[in-house]
Amino acid sequence: MGRVGHEPVWALGTMSGTSLDGVDAALVLTDGHVIHEFGKAAYRPYSGAERAVLRAALGRWPGEAGVAEAAEVVETAHAELLSRFDGADLVGFHGQTLAHDPRGQGTHQAGNGAVLAAVLDLPVVWDFRTSDVTLGGQGAPLAPFYHFACARFIGATEPLAFLNLGGVGNLTWADPALPGPEVPGALLAFDTGPANAPVNDLMQARRGLAQDEGGALAAKGVVDDAVIEAFLAHPYFYKMPPKSLDRNDFAGLLEAVAALSDADAAATLTAAAAAAVARGAEHFPRPPSQILVGGGGRHNATLMAMLADRLACPVQPVEAVGLEGDMLEAQAFAFLAVRVQRGMATSCPATTGVAAAVGGGRISRPGA
Numbered sequence: 015m016g017r018v019g020h021e022p023v024w025a026l027g028t029m030s031g032t033s034l035d036g037v038d039a040a041l042v043l044t045d046g047h048v049i050h051e052f053g054k055a056a057y058r059p060y061s062g063a064e065r066a067v068l069r070a071a072l073g074r075w076p077g078e079a080g081v082a083e084a085a086e087v088v089e090t091a092h093a094e095l096l097s098r099f100d101g102a103d104l105v106g107f108h109g110q111t112l113a114h115d116p117r118g119q120g121t122h123q124a125g126n127g128a129v130l131a132a133v134l135d136l137p138v139v140w141d142f143r144t145s146d147v148t149l150g151g152q153g154a155p156l157a158p159f160y161h162f163a164c165a166r167f168i169g170a171t172e173p174l175a176f177l178n179l180g181g182v183g184n185l186t187w188a189d190p191a192l193p194g195p196e197v198p199g200a201l202l203a204f205d206t207g208p209a210n211a212p213v214n215d216l217m218q219a220r221r222g223l224a225q226d227e228g229g230a231l232a233a234k235g236v237v238d239d240a241v242i243e244a245f246l247a248h249p250y251f252y253k254m255p256p257k258s259l260d261r262n263d264f265a266g267l268l269e270a271v272a273a274l275s276d277a278d279a280a281a282t283l284t285a286a287a288a289a290a291v292a293r294g295a296e297h298f299p300r301p302p303s304q305i306l307v308g309g310g311g312r313h314n315a316t317l318m319a320m321l322a323d324r325l326a327c328p329v330q331p332v333e334a335v336g337l338e339g340d341m342l343e344a345q346a347f348a349f350l351a352v353r354v355q356r357g358m359a360t361s362c363p364a365t366t367g368v369a370a371a372v373g374g375g376r377i378s379r380p381g382a
């Protein structure tokens with residue numbers, strides 16, 4: 015990339031995840047290879063009204079009803095949150111995934127980076143997933159290149175795995191001893207299955223609550239093994255990675271627990287998330303030394319206990335190695351923004367199934 019520097023810059027990354035709870039933003043000082051320092055991070059929840067607009071647009075594509083309204087909610091929430099930060103050199107704006115169908119209609123993240131570039135008066139990197147999909151990849155997960163940098167940052171020398179427990183779960187196996195993330199054998203990544211989304215949907219439907227706080231309800235229930243067995247027969251679990259999911263790909267799971275008590279249903283959906291991760295771990299090229307967990311699901315003690323039961327290596331929140339589990343994804347899009355700006359790859363065959371290591375993303379500059 016000519017004289018575009020190799021100096022580290024402060025990148026401000028954002029994530030508005032599949033749980034539709036709100037927007038995370040975090041500053042990272044990086045050159046796109048190495049994490050030099052972490053800066054301030056902040057969260058802005060969506061209001062009930064905003065969440066309703068986003069929920070109504072789930073599964074929709076650009077131009078369809080409700081999508082422009084959803085994009086406006088996303089842009090407004092991000093502009094409000096990001097205006098609270100000083101000192102950023104550029105922004106990595108993920109947007110809100112409304113639909114994801116990589117081998118069909120594509121992938122759709124609502125929100126226009128050009129709008130944010132104008133409001134914030136900063137270059138904004140956005141639309142991270144489309145070019146990977148266009149080149150035959152899944153367009154997700156994209157955090158793995160960042161996970162590789164995290165593995166280096168914490169001084170790991172043995173293979174390890176990162177597990178994100180958001181609405182959907184995803185696993186990255188990484189070997190930090192290899193020279194870089196795109197080197198064959200350095201990474202293997204994929205979505206594991208539904209993580210918190212089905213439990214959240216159950217809690218909403220049965221109790222009018224957003225989540226099963228701490229996994230307390232699930233802890234009181236009994237897992238229905240027949241439901242788990244039927245769940246694991248889903249064709250997704252027979253696909254080789256890389257592979258990715260849309261939030262509602264397992265919508266039938268909620269029907270499968272319809273006849274169970276609230277506690278048994280919560281226990282069974284929580285066990286399904288853990289079983290999907292354990293099934294995913296069977297794909298690891300070599301056993302990892304540990305699995306480090308980020309995302310909101312690490313606050314669910316029942317889910318964490320079920321994971322520890324089903325996995326052969328230690329499972330602990332990323333805080334155990336000094337990382338911030340609520341901000342990993344926002345930090346990932348800060349890191350990836352710098353890579354995009356510098357013409358570096360953001361995905362490779364082992365992370366998204368794309369044919370070769372590729373970069374992605376659009377860059378909008380203020381005043382352009």
Ligand SMILES: Nc1ncnc2c1ncn2[C@@H]1O[C@H](COP(=O)(O)OP(=O)(O)OP(=O)(O)O)[C@@H](O)[C@H]1O
Pocket residue numbers: 029030031032033034035178179180181182183210211214224225226227228229308309310311313314343
């Ligand atoms: N204290 C808690 N107890 C139980 N569950 C929790 C707790 N805190 C967060 N969660 C779960 O984590 C979810 C939020 O996780 P997170 O913010 O990582 O998801 P996301 O980023 O929206 O999703 P994705 O990573 O799939 O895009 C909540 O919706 C809830 O289900």
Ligand SMILES: CC(=O)N[C@H]1[C@@H]2OC[C@@H](O2)[C@@H](O)[C@@H]1O[C@H](C)C(=O)O
Pocket residue numbers: 031032111114121153154155156157158178180181182183184205258259343
């Ligand atoms: C299409 C899409 O937005 N996928 C998200 C979602 O949330 C978790 C999982 O499904 C993962 O594939 C991805 O996000 C993370 C940040 C990623 O790209 O690595």
